[in-house]
Amino acid sequence: MLLLTCPWCGPRDETEYHYGGQAHVPYPEDPAALSDEEWAQYLFYRDNPEGPYAERWSHSLGCRRWFNVVRDTATYEVLAVYTGASPDSQVPGTPTPGHPGGPR
Amino acid sequence: MADLTTLRRSPLTHLADRMAAASVSVTVSLSEVPFLGMVSLRVEPSTPAATRVADVLGAPLPTGCGETTGDDDRRALWLGPDEWLVVTTGDPVVLTRELDAALGEDPGLALDVSANRTVVELAGPRARTVLEKGCPVDLHRRSFVPGRAVATTLARVPVLLWQTGHDAYRLLPRSSFADYVARWLLDAMREFNG
Numbered sequence: 001m002l003l004l005t006c007p008w009c010g011p012r013d014e015t016e017y018h019y020g021g022q023a024h025v026p027y028p029e030d031p032a033a034l035s036d037e038e039w040a041q042y043l044f045y046r047d048n049p050e051g052p053y054a055e056r057w058s059h060s061l062g063c064r065r066w067f068n069v070v071r072d073t074a075t076y077e078v079l080a081v082y083t084g085a086s087p088d089s090q091v092p093g094t095p096t097p098g099h100p101g102g103p104r
Numbered sequence: 105m106a107d108l109t110t111l112r113r114s115p116l117t118h119l120a121d122r123m124a125a126a127s128v129s130v131t132v133s134l135s136e137v138p139f140l141g142m143v144s145l146r147v148e149p150s151t152p153a154a155t156r157v158a159d160v161l162g163a164p165l166p167t168g169c170g171e172t173t174g175d176d177d178r179r180a181l182w183l184g185p186d187e188w189l190v191v192t193t194g195d196p197v198v199l200t201r202e203l204d205a206a207l208g209e210d211p212g213l214a215l216d217v218s219a220n221r222t223v224v225e226l227a228g229p230r231a232r233t234v235l236e237k238g239c240p241v242d243l244h245r246r247s248f249v250p251g252r253a254v255a256t257t258l259a260r261v262p263v264l265l266w267q268t269g270h271d272a273y274r275l276l277p278r279s280s281f282a283d284y285v286a287r288w289l290l291d292a293m294r295e296f297n298g
Contacts, residue, residue: 008185009169009254013240016257061262062255063169063184 005081006059007067020056022046023068024085050074114138115222115282122290131296132228134289136282137274140223141196145180145188145203146213153210160199160206161190170252172266181253181266189217189264189276221264222282226289227272234292235273239265259288 002014028034028042047053053073058066070080070087080087116123116136127133147154149165158164163173166182173180174190178199181189192199196218203214226234232243238259242248253266261284264276277285 006169012256015240015260061257063187065184 002071002076002078004057004069004078006062006065007081007083008063008065009059012059012062016059016061018058018060020058020066023054023056052079109139112139115279116224116286119283119286119290123286126290126293126297128297129228132226132230132234132293134286134293135225136286137223137225140218141192141194141199141216142218142221142276143190143192143196143200143203144213144215144217144220145190146186147207148186148211151210153207153212156206156208157203157212160202170248170254172251172253181264183255183264191223191276220278221276222279224275224277224282224286224289225268225272226275227269228296229271230293230296231271231273234289234296235265237292238288241265243267258285261285 003011004014004017005011006017025042025046028038031039034042051072051074052070054068054070056066057069058064067081067083069078070082071078082089114136116138120136123134123136127135145157147157147165149167154165161174161178161180163175163178163180165180165188166173169182171182176193178194179191181191183189190199190203196216200214200216207214235258236243239256241254241256248267250267250269250272253264255262255264257263258265258275258277261277261281263281263285266274266276268274275285275289
């Protein structure tokens with residue numbers, strides 16, 4: 001069982017979350033211009049690294065908010081939890097786990 | 105308009121006798137608190153609209169997970185960064201109207217959701233032990249104390265869990281899950297009321 005730290009609610013069991021797949025997959029700028037193959041690449045093809053992997057999680061049975069987790073797919077170690085585009089660009093106004101003002 | 109409250113039935117009416125029979129005050133007791141008013145509230149925190157809403161509630165809105173504010177008449181439970189549930193012993197229609205007026209033209213929501221959930225009260229010295237059989241949240245006194253409320257699961261179904269006193273908890277399952285939650289609790293209580 002993973003113990004994930006929701007940016008708003010703190011550490012909760014994996015059973016309270018839903019998995020949302022790979023994070024930071026940009027929506028195509030001009031979807032109508034894509035070929036079927038390129039569209040399929042966007043819809044269905046995801047990275048499958050052995051090691052750190054940025055993925056989306058939703059605290060669906062808690063505060064119902066989406067956030068991002070960097071998880072090592074080999075060791076299951078959670079390396080970072082953040083909102084926004086990257087661990088370094090935490091969205092202003094959202095709490096950072098383990099920091100003053102963040103969840104207890 | 106005719107008084108329709110005489111026609112309503114709470115989701116756990118059919119289990120009232122079984123819950124009463126299974127309750128032992130020196131260990132653990134279970135009962136339904138039917139027909140409490142509930143209002144779903146959404147508003148951007150730290151805005152003038154949020155301040156006007158707080159004036160209606162008589163207390164500032166809770167700002168973090170687990171927090172509750174207000175009194176039994178109007179208690180706000182934190183559900184998310186911009187989402188709360190107000191539980192009231194008063195008339196939820198009146199409260200909804202007041203909150204809606206406080207929001208004015210600003211973005212937000214006040215909606216009477218009283219029929220969405222029912223309230224189950226679990227109390228007694230063994231109440232925490234019963235909950236710990238099926239709740240993933242740490243209920244130890246070091247992290248969960250009276251006045252705290254969280255959205256979590258009990259026996260795998262979503263509930264709001266609200267500690268109202270030293271040995272007293274309120275569970276707010278959706279009405280459609282109430283029968284399952286009550287029967288699960290009756291079973292979990294068996295070792296304490298045999």
